[in-house]
Amino acid sequence: MSLAQETAAALQKIFNDRFTTSRGICAEHGTDISHFEPQPPDAVVFPETTEEVRAAVKACAATGTPIVPYGAGTSLEGNIHALKGGVTFDLSRMDKIFSVNQEDLDVVVQPGVRRVQLNEYLRDTGLFFPIDPGADATLGGMASTRASGTNAVRYGTMKENVLSLEVVTPSGEIVRTSRRARKSSAGYDLTRLYVGSEGTLGVITEVTLKLYGIPETILSAVCAFDTFEGAIQSVIETIQIGVPLARIEFLDEDTIKAVNHVSKLSLAEKPTLFLEFHGTAHAVDEQVKTAKEIMTANSGKNFQWAEKAEERTALWQARHDAALSISAYATGTRQWWTDVCVPISKLAACIAETKKDIRATGLFAPMLGHVGDGNFHLGICAKDGDEEEFKKADALHHRLIQRAVSMDGTSTGEHGIGRGKIEYLEEELGAAVPIMRSVKRALDPENIMNPGKILKPLQ
Amino acid sequence: MSLAQETAAALQKIFNDRFTTSRGICAEHGTDISHFEPQPPDAVVFPETTEEVRAAVKACAATGTPIVPYGAGTSLEGNIHALKGGVTFDLSRMDKIFSVNQEDLDVVVQPGVRRVQLNEYLRDTGLFFPIDPGADATLGGMASTRASGTNAVRYGTMKENVLSLEVVTPSGEIVRTSRRARKSSAGYDLTRLYVGSEGTLGVITEVTLKLYGIPETILSAVCAFDTFEGAIQSVIETIQIGVPLARIEFLDEDTIKAVNHVSKLSLAEKPTLFLEFHGTAHAVDEQVKTAKEIMTANSGKNFQWAEKAEERTALWQARHDAALSISAYATGTRQWWTDVCVPISKLAACIAETKKDIRATGLFAPMLGHVGDGNFHLGICAKDGDEEEFKKADALHHRLIQRAVSMDGTSTGEHGIGRGKIEYLEEELGAAVPIMRSVKRALDPENIMNPGKILKPLQ
Numbered sequence: 018m019s020l021a022q023e024t025a026a027a028l029q030k031i032f033n034d035r036f037t038t039s040r041g042i043c044a045e046h047g048t049d050i051s052h053f054e055p056q057p058p059d060a061v062v063f064p065e066t067t068e069e070v071r072a073a074v075k076a077c078a079a080t081g082t083p084i085v086p087y088g089a090g091t092s093l094e095g096n097i098h099a100l101k102g103g104v105t106f107d108l109s110r111m112d113k114i115f116s117v118n119q120e121d122l123d124v125v126v127q128p129g130v131r132r133v134q135l136n137e138y139l140r141d142t143g144l145f146f147p148i149d150p151g152a153d154a155t156l157g158g159m160a161s162t163r164a165s166g167t168n169a170v171r172y173g174t175m176k177e178n179v180l181s182l183e184v185v186t187p188s189g190e191i192v193r194t195s196r197r198a199r200k201s202s203a204g205y206d207l208t209r210l211y212v213g214s215e216g217t218l219g220v221i222t223e224v225t226l227k228l229y230g231i232p233e234t235i236l237s238a239v240c241a242f243d244t245f246e247g248a249i250q251s252v253i254e255t256i257q258i259g260v261p262l263a264r265i266e267f268l269d270e271d272t273i274k275a276v277n278h279v280s281k282l283s284l285a286e287k288p289t290l291f292l293e294f295h296g297t298a299h300a301v302d303e304q305v306k307t308a309k310e311i312m313t314a315n316s317g318k319n320f321q322w323a324e325k326a327e328e329r330t331a332l333w334q335a336r337h338d339a340a341l342s343i344s345a346y347a348t349g350t351r352q353w354w355t356d357v358c359v360p361i362s363k364l365a366a367c368i369a370e371t372k373k374d375i376r377a378t379g380l381f382a383p384m385l386g387h388v389g390d391g392n393f394h395l396g397i398c399a400k401d402g403d404e405e406e407f408k409k410a411d412a413l414h415h416r417l418i419q420r421a422v423s424m425d426g427t428s429t430g431e432h433g434i435g436r437g438k439i440e441y442l443e444e445e446l447g448a449a450v451p452i453m454r455s456v457k458r459a460l461d462p463e464n465i466m467n468p469g470k471i472l473k474p475l476q
Numbered sequence: 477m478s479l480a481q482e483t484a485a486a487l488q489k490i491f492n493d494r495f496t497t498s499r500g501i502c503a504e505h506g507t508d509i510s511h512f513e514p515q516p517p518d519a520v521v522f523p524e525t526t527e528e529v530r531a532a533v534k535a536c537a538a539t540g541t542p543i544v545p546y547g548a549g550t551s552l553e554g555n556i557h558a559l560k561g562g563v564t565f566d567l568s569r570m571d572k573i574f575s576v577n578q579e580d581l582d583v584v585v586q587p588g589v590r591r592v593q594l595n596e597y598l599r600d601t602g603l604f605f606p607i608d609p610g611a612d613a614t615l616g617g618m619a620s621t622r623a624s625g626t627n628a629v630r631y632g633t634m635k636e637n638v639l640s641l642e643v644v645t646p647s648g649e650i651v652r653t654s655r656r657a658r659k660s661s662a663g664y665d666l667t668r669l670y671v672g673s674e675g676t677l678g679v680i681t682e683v684t685l686k687l688y689g690i691p692e693t694i695l696s697a698v699c700a701f702d703t704f705e706g707a708i709q710s711v712i713e714t715i716q717i718g719v720p721l722a723r724i725e726f727l728d729e730d731t732i733k734a735v736n737h738v739s740k741l742s743l744a745e746k747p748t749l750f751l752e753f754h755g756t757a758h759a760v761d762e763q764v765k766t767a768k769e770i771m772t773a774n775s776g777k778n779f780q781w782a783e784k785a786e787e788r789t790a791l792w793q794a795r796h797d798a799a800l801s802i803s804a805y806a807t808g809t810r811q812w813w814t815d816v817c818v819p820i821s822k823l824a825a826c827i828a829e830t831k832k833d834i835r836a837t838g839l840f841a842p843m844l845g846h847v848g849d850g851n852f853h854l855g856i857c858a859k860d861g862d863e864e865e866f867k868k869a870d871a872l873h874h875r876l877i878q879r880a881v882s883m884d885g886t887s888t889g890e891h892g893i894g895r896g897k898i899e900y901l902e903e904e905l906g907a908a909v910p911i912m913r914s915v916k917r918a919l920d921p922e923n924i925m926n927p928g929k930i931l932k933p934l935q
Contacts, residue, residue, distance in 0.1 A: 120712060120821035163661040174659050176668070177636055192907045198817040199849045200633050201886035202622040202672055204893055204901050204930050205912045209635070209668030213661055230718035253579060259689035300759045358657040362579035390658045427660035434663055442663050448651045452919065453664045459918030460911065471663050 020059040020082065020104070027076035028062055028104065035063040035110075046087055046105040050344075051095045052353040052410075053436060058085055058099035063107050067183060067191060067222040070106065074220060075189040077104055078465060084187075085467050086216035088158025089131060091150070093354045094435025096162065096215050100469035106220055108157055114138050115223075122228045123180055123197060128157020128221045135226075144228040147172040147263075150431065151340050157221045162433040163213030167336070170256070170389030171263040171295065172229065174431065179212050183223035187461045197225060210456070215433050216467040218460045232295035235263075236305060237329040240317040245269060245288040245372065247315040249365045252290070252388045254311045256361060260304050262389060264293035266336050269372075271383035275346035276335040284335055285319055290388075291336045293329075336385075343383050343396045350381070350398035353410050355437075357421035358392040358430030367424055368393065371417055378409050392430035419444075434471045442471065479518040479541065479563070486535035487521055487563065494522040494569075505546055505564040509803075510554045511812040511869075512895060517544055517558035522566050526642060526650060526681040529565065533679060534648040536563055537924060543646075544926050545675035547617025548590060550609070552813045553894025555621065555674050559928035565679055567616055573597050574682075581687045582639055582656060587616020587680045594685075603687040606631040606722075609890065610799050616680045621892040622672030626795070629715070629848030630722040630754065631688065633890065638671050642682035646920045656684060669915070674892050675926040677919045691754035694722075695764060696788040699776040704728060704747040704831065706774040708824045711749070711847045713770045715820060719763050721848060723752035725795050728831075730842035734805035735794040743794055744778050749847075750795045752788075795844075802842050802855045809840070809857035812869050814896075816880035817851040817889030826883055827852065830876055837868050851889035878903075893930045901930065 020038065028036045037043075038060045047057030064070045077084050083103025090097055099105060111127035114135065118124065119142055126135065133153045135146050149166035150159060158164075160182065165174035172178065181195040194207040211218060242248040245267075252265055268276070270286045277284055292308065294301045309320070323332040330337075344352060359367045368384070375382045375395075386393025397413055399406035418428045418441045428434075428441035443450050454472055457464075468474070479497065487495045496502075497519045506516030523529045536543050542562025549556055558564060570586035573594065577583065578601055585594065592612045594605050608625035609618060617623075619641065624633035631637065640654040653666040670677060701707040704726075711724055727735070729745045736743055751767065753760045768779070782791040789796075803811060818826045827843070834841045834854075845852025856872055858865035877887045877900045887893075887900035902909050913931055916923075927933070 118819065118821060120716065121819040122716070123819075163665070165659060169659060173636070176659075176665065177632070186911065190907050190910075192911055193905065194908055196881070196886045196904060197819045197884040198851075198880075198886045198889065199820070200624060200628060200635075200817055200851060200889050202888045202890050202892040203886045203897070203904055204672070204909070205677075205915055206622070206635065206665075206668045206672050207908055207911055209665045210915075213663070213665055230716070232718070257579060257581070257689070259691075297759070297762050299762055300756070303756050303758055358659055360577065360580040360582075360656045361658070362577060392657075392659060421657075422655070425656040427655050427657045427662050429661045430657065430659050431661050433661040438662070445655060445662055446652065448649050449653055449666055450663070451649075452645065452651055452666055455918040456664055456669075456915060459914040 021080040024076050024080045024082050025060065028060065028073060031069060031072045031076065032062050037061050046107060047099050049090055049092060049095065049097055051093050051437065052351060053095040053098060056098035056100055058105040059102045061105045061107050063110050065110050067185065070185045070220050070222050071189050071191055073106065074185050074187065078187060078189060078463065081463055081465060083465050083468050084220065086161065086220045088129065088155030089152065091152035091154045092158065092162055092435065093432045094437040096433055096435040096470060098436060100436065109155065117142060119144065121197065123225055124228055125223065125225045126156055128224055129155050131155050132159065139228065143231050145231050146226055146228055148175055148178055156224050156226065160212050160221055160224055161215050165387065165431045167264045167266055167387060169387055170265060171261060176209060176212055178227045179208055179224060180227055181225040182208055182211050182221055184211055184219040185222055186219045187463065187466050215435065215470050217457060217471050218466055234296060234298045234301045235329065236294045236301050237323045237332050238292040239289060239321045239332055240312050241285040241287040241289045241319040243287065243316045245368060246365060247317065248288045248290050249368060249388065251312045251315045251317060253361055255308050256389055258307060260307050262292060263295040264291065265389040266291040267386055267388040267393065268336065268339060269384040271381065272339050272343060272385045273335065275342040275383060276338055279342040279345045280334060280338050282335060291333060339385050340396065347381055347398040349401050351401050351407065353397040353399065353414060354394065355414055355417065356392060356394040356430050356432050357417060357426055357428060358390060359421050359424045359426030361391045363424040363426065364388060364391050367420060370420055374413060374416055378413050380409060380413060382413065390430065436470055439471065439473055480539040483535050483539045483541050484519065487519065487532060490528060490531045490535065491521050496520050505566060506558050508549055508551060508554065508556055510552050510896065511810055512554040512557060515557035515559055517564040518561045520564045520566055522569050524569050526644065529644045529679050529681050530648050530650060532565065533644050533646065537646060537648060537922065540922055540924060542924050542927050543679065545620065545679045547588065547614030548612065550611035550613045551617065551621055551894065552891045553896040555892055555894040555929060557895060559895065568614065570681065576601060578603065580656065582684055583687055584682065584684045585615055587683055588614050590614050591618065598687065602690055604690050605685055605687055607634055607637055615683050615685065619671050619680055619683055620674050624846065624890045626723045626725055626846060628846055629724060630720060635668060635671055637686045638667055638683060639686055640684040641667055641670050641680055643670055643678040644681055645678045646922065646925050674894065674929050676916060676929050677925055693755060693757045693760045694788065695753045695760050696782045696791050697751040698748060698780045698791055699771050700744040700746040700748045700778040702746065702775045704827060705824060706776065707747045707749050708827060708847060710771045710774045710776060712820055714767050715848055717766060719766050721751060722754040723750065724848040725750040726845050726847040726852065727795065727798060728843040730840065731798050731802060731844045732794065734801040734842060735797055738801040738804045739793060739797050741794060750792060798844050799855065806840055806857040808860050810860050810866065812856040812858065812873055813853065814873055814876065815851060815853040815889050815891050816876060816885055816887060817849060818880050818883045818885030820850045822883040822885065823847060823850050826879060829879055833872060833875055837872050839868060839872060841872065849889065895929055898930065898932055
């Protein structure tokens with residue numbers, strides 16, 4: 018594939034040196050850390066304004082050129098691969114924070130603002146934005162994949178925290194999906210339709226997000242268990258009794274092993290929970306008391322606690338470093354990152370069967386996750402270049418998804434469908450998929466928006 | 477308009493005596509408490525199962541017969557009026573509660589289950605469902621209008637609390653929008669697309685809802701203020717400081733007057749806040765302390781408190797009775813109920829201008845609302861049969877919406893667009909409306925689902 022000459026000329030005119038067909042830059046924009054082969058676009062543009070996005074969309078639409086929106090490139094299902102070539106819209110230069118509305122607890126940002134950048138900017142306001150996928154993703158990208166992270170059990174996912182979007186449609190219209198009011202019953206919920214649509218319906222050019230007051234007290238804790246059953250049972254009981262945990266994260270013994278090795282830590286190599294409590298001093302005391310009772314009754318040991326910011330960071334280091342540590346520890350492997358989410362009543366069974374399955378394959382596949390939501394990840398490691406092992410990883414992955422779906426769960430809790438889980442979407446939602454296809458056809462009739470993602474080719 | 481003979485025959489065959497063209501029953505199903513002229517359907521059916529809904533949809537679709545889904549008929553924007561005749565699907569007999577999943581904090585119900593019925597059913601489980609629009613609506617209806625109520629400031633609206641839906645599409649497909657996992661990134665968020673679509677995209681036949689543990693301590697309070705500014709300022713400060721109020725409701729002096737008169741109470745006829753605190757005993761103590769300080773500093777007086785269930789109910793009686801009291805008090809009037817929602821930073825200004833505007837018209841138009849969300853209602857009363865007054869009410873309503881939208885608010889916080897606010901939707905969301913229209917055309921190409929609601933006629 019190559020770019021139509023008139024499109025190239027039009028983009029050149031709009032962007033000057035912010036339009037490129039450089040092989041290196043295209044290759045970079047077609048590469049992620051997924052297990053898929055990279056797929057570079059034919060060109061990359063770096064818009065700075067909504068108007069530039071609109072003009073570029075029109076230039077592409079005129080020749081049916083595919084458009085791939087791109088934030089930080091941290092998604093995990095090949096979401097940014099240019100399967101049919103075309104132009105990648107790298108939105109990282111749209112990184113302005115327009116307005117923090119302190120009274121309304123919201124903020125209006127361009128899509129290229131990263132989550133860490135936002136929270137640094139907010140620091141002096143006493144407010145924060147809680148959604149934290151592993152990587153320092155852009156907020157536009159996070160909206161696109163309906164991302165969540167460690168705080169979702171308390172604060173929800175991007176679905177609950179995007180108040181409004183500005184989107185450039187495939188025909189170059191600029192659409193605002195909602196006003197800034199906290200709630201509305203005005204027509205179809207287009208905000209939620211674009212959240213999680215992975216760039217297949219339009220280009221997000223502005224995001225309005227909910228903010229929260231930084232809690233008076235934040236307490237972190239780590240607790241190891243003899244068995245993963247004890248850890249998971251603690252999660253279930255803590256959630257059910259209504260302790261409003263801010264975070265409750267599970268790392269299995271393999272993950273801890275990788276972290277110990279890479280970060281030179283000496284954590285007990287056991288199933289471990291990382292917790293965080295938010296609230297007033299009194300409220301946190303109460304939460305801790307209840308949670309500790311439950312964990313102790315389920316064989317929880319080696320409690321460690323931290324309240325000061327630096328101590329909390331140190332305590333949570335293992336959790337923060339987990340994915341990178343696994344990558345670094347499993348040298349010489351190709352990693353297949355995936356996630357599923359099941360109703361919490363099925364979580365223990367799903368994890369038990371998955372652990373057994375992993376053991377049977379002989380693969381190194383550490384597990385970690387946001388277990389308060391019933392969501393967990395596997396990092397399946399297959400020897401580089403070993404096709405047999407890669408097939409084993411594929412089969413293990415396949416069985417994991419089937420298992421989660423058979424337990425009324427989903428094939429992806431937070432990574433999205435991308436190019437990797439299209440067939441599983443059919444399995445998971447059946448008759449709903451043709452409805453999604455109708456929506457796609459209605460909103461992007463020429464199929465120029467990130468084609469080949471979420472849904473099978475339309476024709 | 478009248479029903480095609482083959483449709484009547486097909487429906488008769490499916491429903492026997494649960495199919496009717498009785499004038500009385502049709503009239504009843506085309507009448508609500510909105511200010512619009514009633515619009516009866518040509519027939520009413522009373523399905524009991526999803527399969528019956530599917531068969532009936534197919535029978536209607538075969539002749540392009542309009543379908544109006546109907547729950548309890550408590551919506552306020554003419555949402556259930558059969559503008560183009562056709563068949564009303566009265567879903568009130570689909571009132572089964574299928575399964576309470578206590579570990580997962582969710583419940584699966586038929587759409588005709590009412591909110592009070594659900595909470596009665598849940599009583600022994602220690603769980604509850606918090607969304608409470610004024611009327612005892614059905615859960616299918618509440619999903620359809622994206623309803624909220626007094627608890628939304630803490631627990632969210634139907635948008636946040638519907639986990640999954642089963643929907644019969646206009647072509648008679650049965651679609652499940654999501655699995656029962658707490659979160660998912662699997663494809664377009666069809667759940668949120670159907671929530672708030674007011675029956676214009678399909679018939680909801682099953683609803684999976686989130687549940688919550690009944691808090692250890694519930695404390696209710698009432699507090700009167702010399703000025704509405706004091707009341708609203710208290711709301712703003714309490715929300716900003718992060719007190720996790722379960723409810724914070726505003727009733728103006730006219731509303732209190734109506735309640736005093738009808739319910740023989742003797743509340744101070746002043747701007748009043750009704751509050752509720754949920755949590756552990758300690759947490760509630762802390763919340764109350766902070767809230768009381770803020771309210772006192774803003775001229776809050778006449779505090780009343782209640783913790784026991786019956787006392788709380790008595791204390792909140794004025795709030796619960798408010799809408800009915802206004803109707804009863806303003807005898808001989810036609811009432812125009814409306815709601816808007818603005819960012820909370822604009823709430824004081826919006827209320828001040830609206831109060832001034834009401835005074836200038838000379839109309840009786842009590843105000844009450846879920847001010848923690850920036851959402852308030854007016855019950856505009858115009859003398860029955862007085863066209864001049866009705867025009868004044870219309871103009872007042874018009875200015876209210878314009879004011880809210882100009883303040884980055886919405887034309888409806890929780891009632892929906894129905895037939896009443898179609899023109900305002902255009903004003904509020906502009907370029908987003910054609911997108912909604914595309915979605916409608918894609919999912920209901922023959923425009924048989926509740927035609928004439930939310931969007932202008934398609935052709």
